[in-house]
Amino acid sequence: xxxxxxxxxxxxxxxVITMVGMGxxxxxxxxxxxxxxxxxDPSQRASLEAARSFGGDPxxxxxxxxxxxxxxxxxxISELVGLEGRLAELPDVAVVYGPGTMLNQVAGQAQNMLxxxxxxxxxxxxxxxxxxxxxxxxxxxxxxxADAAVASFxxxxxxxxxxxxxxxxxxxxxxxxxRAVVFDDEGQPRQQWRFVVPRPNAVSIIxxxxxxxxxxxxxxxxxxxxxxxxxxxLHTTKVxxxxxxxxxxxxxxxxxxxxxxxxxxxxxxxxxxxxxxPWLSRRRARLLPLVATLGAxxxxxxxxxxxxxxxxxxxxxxxxxxxxxxSDFPAYLLRGADRRKVLVTAGAAAAGFLSLAISPxxxxxxxxxxxxxxxxxxxxxGLVISRFVATSREAESATPSEExxxxxxxxxxxxxxxxxxxxxxxxxxxxxxxxxxxxxxxxDQLAEGVPELADATYxxxxxxxxxxxxxxxxxxxxxxxxxxxxxxxxQDTTIRRFGDKLHPVASPPTLLGFLGDDPTQAQIQAGLNxxxxxxxxxxxxxxxxxxxLSFGIELDDVGDQQQLLDDLEEALPPPxxxxxxxxxxxxxxxxxxxxxVSQDRYLASLAGIAAAGLVLLVGLRRRSDALRALGAAxxxxxxxxxxxxxxxxxxxxxxxxxxxxxxxxxxEFSVLLSGGGARVRSALVRRSVLVAAAAATTxxxxxTVSGLVIIRDFGLFLAATVVLSLLxxxxxxxxxxxxxxxxxxxxxxxxxxxxxxx
Numbered sequence: 001x002x003x004x005x006x007x008x009x010x011x012x013x014x015x016v017i018t019m020v021g022m023g024x025x026x027x028x029x030x031x032x033x034x035x036x037x038x039x040x041d042p043s044q045r046a047s048l049e050a051a052r053s054f055g056g057d058p059x060x061x062x063x064x065x066x067x068x069x070x071x072x073x074x075x076x077i078s079e080l081v082g083l084e085g086r087l088a089e090l091p092d093v094a095v096v097y098g099p100g101t102m103l104n105q106v107a108g109q110a111q112n113m114l115x116x117x118x119x120x121x122x123x124x125x126x127x128x129x130x131x132x133x134x135x136x137x138x139x140x141x142x143x144x145x146a147d148a149a150v151a152s153f154x155x156x157x158x159x160x161x162x163x164x165x166x167x168x169x170x171x172x173x174x175x176x177x178x179r180a181v182v183f184d185d186e187g188q189p190r191q192q193w194r195f196v197v198p199r200p201n202a203v204s205i206i207x208x209x210x211x212x213x214x215x216x217x218x219x220x221x222x223x224x225x226x227x228x229x230x231x232x233x234l235h236t237t238k239v240x241x242x243x244x245x246x247x248x249x250x251x252x253x254x255x256x257x258x259x260x261x262x263x264x265x266x267x268x269x270x271x272x273x274x275x276x277x278p279w280l281s282r283r284r285a286r287l288l289p290l291v292a293t294l295g296a297x298x299x300x301x302x303x304x305x306x307x308x309x310x311x312x313x314x315x316x317x318x319x320x321x322x323x324x325x326x327s328d329f330p331a332y333l334l335r336g337a338d339r340r341k342v343l344v345t346a347g348a349a350a351a352g353f354l355s356l357a358i359s360p361x362x363x364x365x366x367x368x369x370x371x372x373x374x375x376x377x378x379x380x381x382g383l384v385i386s387r388f389v390a391t392s393r394e395a396e397s398a399t400p401s402e403e404x405x406x407x408x409x410x411x412x413x414x415x416x417x418x419x420x421x422x423x424x425x426x427x428x429x430x431x432x433x434x435x436x437x438x439x440x441x442x443x444d445q446l447a448e449g450v451p452e453l454a455d456a457t458y459x460x461x462x463x464x465x466x467x468x469x470x471x472x473x474x475x476x477x478x479x480x481x482x483x484x485x486x487x488x489x490x491q492d493t494t495i496r497r498f499g500d501k502l503h504p505v506a507s508p509p510t511l512l513g514f515l516g517d518d519p520t521q522a523q524i525q526a527g528l529n530x531x532x533x534x535x536x537x538x539x540x541x542x543x544x545x546x547x548x549l550s551f552g553i554e555l556d557d558v559g560d561q562q563q564l565l566d567d568l569e570e571a572l573p574p575p576x577x578x579x580x581x582x583x584x585x586x587x588x589x590x591x592x593x594x595x596x597v598s599q600d601r602y603l604a605s606l607a608g609i610a611a612a613g614l615v616l617l618v619g620l621r622r623r624s625d626a627l628r629a630l631g632a633a634x635x636x637x638x639x640x641x642x643x644x645x646x647x648x649x650x651x652x653x654x655x656x657x658x659x660x661x662x663x664x665x666x667x668e669f670s671v672l673l674s675g676g677g678a679r680v681r682s683a684l685v686r687r688s689v690l691v692a693a694a695a696a697t698t699x700x701x702x703x704t705v706s707g708l709v710i711i712r713d714f715g716l717f718l719a720a721t722v723v724l725s726l727l728x729x730x731x732x733x734x735x736x737x738x739x740x741x742x743x744x745x746x747x748x749x750x751x752x753x754x755x756x757x758x
Contacts, residue, residue, distance in 0.1 A: 023302025029215040029252070030310035033589040035363040043592040046582035048211060050472045053541050054548050055094030055208025057468065057586045059225050059243040061087075062459050063236045068187060068200035072099060072178040076234060080203065083232040087207050088534075090228070092221050095538050097506075098205035099196045102535060103178055125150050192513060195505040195552070198463045208538070209245060214310065215252050222249040242452065242459040244467060244586055250452035258706055266321050266702035267294075273695035274327075279688045280334065288334060288385050293327040296378035300370055312363035315370055318714070323374045324699040325349065325664060328692040330382025332672060335688040344619030345671045346379040348612035348629070349664035355607040356660060360596035368660070375664075420735035423728075427638025433645040434601050439559070439594070440650035440710075449708035456555065464503045465552025467587050469565065471572070475579040478547040479524055479540065482576045484508060489573050490581070491549060497571055501556075501564055506539050507549035553587050559598070562591035597656060608660030609633050612667050625674045628732045629667040636662040636728040640721055652710060655717050665725035669693065673729055693726045 037044045051057075063080075065071045071080055080100030088096040128149030132142040182193050189197040196204055209221055226241050267290065274286045297319060304311055329346045333339065353375065356368025460466040471490060475483065488509045494502055504510060512519070515527045528536060540547045553561070565583055575581050597604075609630060616626035637659045644651060672689050700722065703715025 019306075020298050020302040023305035024298060026305035026308065027301050028305075028308075028310040030312055033586055035310075035312040035366075036361060036593040037589045037596075038360065038362060041360075041592060043583065043588050046472050047470075047584040047586070047589050049474075049546075050470050050548055050584040051211030053546050054470075054538060056211045056213065057209075057244045059207040059209065059222065059241065059245050060459060060463070061098075061205040061207065061225065061229055062198075062202060062240040062242070062462055063205075063229075063234055064199075064202045064238045064462075065235065066201070066237050069179055069183065070201065071203050071234065071236070072103065072182060072197075077103065077178065079233045083228060083234065084205055086228050086232075087205065087225060090207075090221065090224050092210050092213055092217055094208045094210045095534060096205065096207050097196065097535055097538055099182065099193070099203045102193075102196060102532065103181065191504075192510050194503075195463075202462055204463060207243075213245075215248070218245050219249040219252055222246050240455050240459050240462075242455045242466075247450060247452050247456055250450045254450055254708060258708070258711070262321060262702055262706060262711075265705055266324065266699040269698040269702055270324055270327065270695045273691060273698055274331070277691045277694065279331070279684075279691040285334060289327040289331040289382070292330040292378050292381040292385055293323055295381050296326055296374050297323045299377050300374040303373060304370070309366075311366055311370070315363060315367045318367070318711075319370050319374065321699060321703060321715075322371055322661075322718070323378065324696050325371075325661070325668075326375045326378030327695065328668060329375070329379045330385060331688055331692050332685060333379075333382045333386040335684055337672060337685040337688070341620070341671055343379065344616060345629075345668050346375055347619060348615040348667050350375045351611040351615045352608035352660040352663040352667075355611040356604070358600075358607055359604060360600065361593055364597075416735045419731060423635055423639075423731050423735075426642050427635045430638035430641030430643070430645065431634075434605070434641050437641065437644055437656075438650040439598055439656055440652050448710070449706070460554055463552060464554075465505075466555045467553050468505060468585050469502065469551050469553050469568075469587050470584040471549040471551075472582050472584045473547045473549070473575070473579060474545065474582075475575075477544050478579065479508065479528065479544050480576075481519060481521060481524065483547075483579055484512065484524060485518070486573065486576055486579070487547070487549060493571055493573065494549075494551060494568065498564065498568060501554060502568070503552040505550040505552050508539055508547050509549070511536060511539060548584075558590055558594040561587055562595055565591055601656060604656065605637055605659030608663045609637070612660075612663045616667060616671070620671070622674075624736075625671050628674065628736055629670040629729075632666040632670040632725065632728040632732045633663040635731065636666040636721065636725040639724045639728065640717075643720070643724075649713075652713065655714065661718065662721050662725055665693075665696070665722050666728050669726050669729035670732055673733055689726075693722055697722045 033044060033047060039045070039048070063071060065076075070076060077100055080098070081104050082100075084096055084098045084101045087093065088101075125146045129142045129146040132145035133139075137145060182189060182197055183200070184190055187200055189200065196206070198204055207221075207225055209218070213221065222241070222245055229239055229241060271287055271290050274289060275283065280286050300319065300323070301311075329342055329349075332342045350372040353368045353371035356371075357365050359365050359368070456466050471494075473483070473487065477483065487507065491504060491507055491509045495504060511531055512524065512527050515523055519527065528540070539550070553564075556564075565588060569583055572581060612633065613626065613630045616629050617623060620626050640659075640662060643649070669689055672685055697719045700715050700718035703718070704712045706712050706715070
């Protein structure tokens with residue numbers, strides 16, 4: 001290479017490295033519901049619309065005191081109101097409501113009502129006295145007429161004030177006022193207050209973030225909320241800050257810690273396999289496949305950064321490990337394997353991964369796209385590297401033979417058929433069992449290992465729920481008498497039929513319950529005017545075109561939860577003309593995502609096999625190699641499913657769609673083990689296949705050091721898939737290989753020179 005070319009190569013490498021670094025700096029992660037369900041899904045659209053109007057899934061602050069109502073007493077209520085005010089002023093907060101602000105607003109409205117009543121009474125008295133004076137009455141007679149004018153007024157409103165204000169003046173400094181408003185005669189929180197006063201000694205503050213926060217903004221909001229609570233000055237025995245945003249922030253923190261750890265462990269294990277196992281005589285060249293994989297991983301992530309396409313945390317966590325599969329192809333190129341076979345097999349692997357693009361779950365689609373791009377880039381870098389590394393002189397340690405496997409030589413035709421029949425039967429059991437395998441969908445299992453999950457479980461015990469399901473009501477006017485009556489029926493039906501699993505949080509019927517039955521339009525408007533705006537706006541949009549009924553829901557299996565939501569939707573009474581009702585909220589989105597994943601099990605597995613098979617049939621010279629590779633993919637996937645059935649292992653939203661991984665590795669191993677080249681080179685390539693399988697398996701086992709159960713299980717699944725893929729490739733090779741006839745031997749022990757036609 002001339003000096004000019006070297007300088008050009010160095011300059012090009014510097015430009016690429018700079019561009020990759022800049023792209024990596026722009027990578028964003030996404031923990032919103034958009035990563036679980038497409039934006040065009042009706043459930044997703046309703047949830048996003050509800051979030052835009054009323055805020056997203058809340059952060060919940062649960063504060064507990066030693067004595068009942070202590071946090072609502074004279075000494076603490078002002079600190080509670082101050083905390084709620086500071087939380088409301090935080091960036092990215094849509095609305096905050098809690099007992100302190102609600103009591104303050106109720107007291108203010110009560111004081112306004114007293115002032116209005118007093119002013120009205122004084123006006124009536126003044127008008128009556130003035131009219132009497134004009135009629136010629138004496139001062140005493142005018143006073144008597146004024147007293148008579150307000151007598152009926154006092155009779156009507158005096159009894160109302162006595163009943164409505166039994167605890168005295170409506171002020172936060174009057175402890176009797178808070179107790180009378182919030183608690184019943186038995187000292188328990190009234191039903192309409194339980195979403196902010198769940199227990200006599202506990203209060204909760206609900207912080208709704210604005211919709212569409214990314215991971216970084218979510219973590220900042222959680223941290224600021226926690227800081228505000230710590231600095232509030234409340235005298236508590238326990239404070240719990242929880243909610244789905246808090247769990248998402250905790251998961252992000254765990255993954256940020258574990259991604260470099262898992263990546264480092266995987267690199268060490270994979271590097272050890274390539275460096276220590278004999279597959280290349282030049283030790284310095286043995287780590288070059290790993291270099292290609294690292295470069296491909298960085299370039300793939302950089303590409304997503306340049307495209308401003310956010311990645312789910314799952315994709316970021318698994319991509320560097322899964323791309324260990326991509327290191328196989330540079331290794332084969334360095335080993336001197338048939339370049340056409342390597343490129344076609346890599347194309348088949350990329351096509352199998354790309355088939356995940358048909359998944360209804362966005363983060364699974366992103367994972368497939370990232371893997372396909374990563375494999376292509378790894379092969380491209382492998383081609384570049386292999387041009388500078390000599391491989392043609394690596395024959396000294398190889399045995400110049402291309403004999404069929406020893407098992408194939410030992411088995412007769414019926415024996416090979418029996419092996420194939422048994423293998424196919426086991427795989428068939430797995431394929432038949434696929435629709436019936438459980439999918440692990442319990443949040444406490446999927447997020448096990450996230451410290452914040454324990455707080456969510458504890459808060460669920462205190463609040464009676466851990467998430468929110470919303471019934472989003474839309475129309476030209478959602479506060480007509482007919483609309484309010486229908487929402488009352490909806491709430492009554494929900495509580496009556498599903499009250500053990502759904503708990504009312506806030507809704508127009510709850511806030512306007514003091515109007516009684518069948519209020520008029522004027523009474524509804526008057527009642528709405530009496531509510532604090534921040535509270536009314538949490539369930540009724542200012543233009544009165546949307547309202548929401550919120551219900552708390554417990555952490556439960558997503559499949560069971562989806563069935564509950566289906567039953568709820570079916571039980572809702574039909575809305576009046578002009579109104580539409582849809583279920584919304586994160587539980588609705590996750591339930592719908594689970595439903596779609598569960599429905600498309602066969603499609604997710606077979607699409608990858610079909611895509612890879614098409615590439616192999618078109619690209620390989622011998623169709624028999626392509627058919628054997630497809631057979632190995634079908635066997636490996638079926639065996640994995642049968643193993644899950646036998647061991648009682650549940651699939652996950654990731655593993656249910658990763659039959660394409662078995663396809664990628666099974667096709668790779670089957671094609672490259674098929675031989676077809678020079679005897680020496682074929683033997684060397686077969687050795688490289690075993691080394692690559694060992695490297696991939698140990699690399700995936702690095703995931704078992706994760707603190708997250710779902711990642712540990714995923715690593716075991718991947719490692720088992722590689723082993724099954726290699727075994728399937730060997731079984732297909734044994735079953736379809738015709739043993740070479742043994743040459744006759746002369747009495748002297750010298751092999752005959754008779755030529756045998758193969």
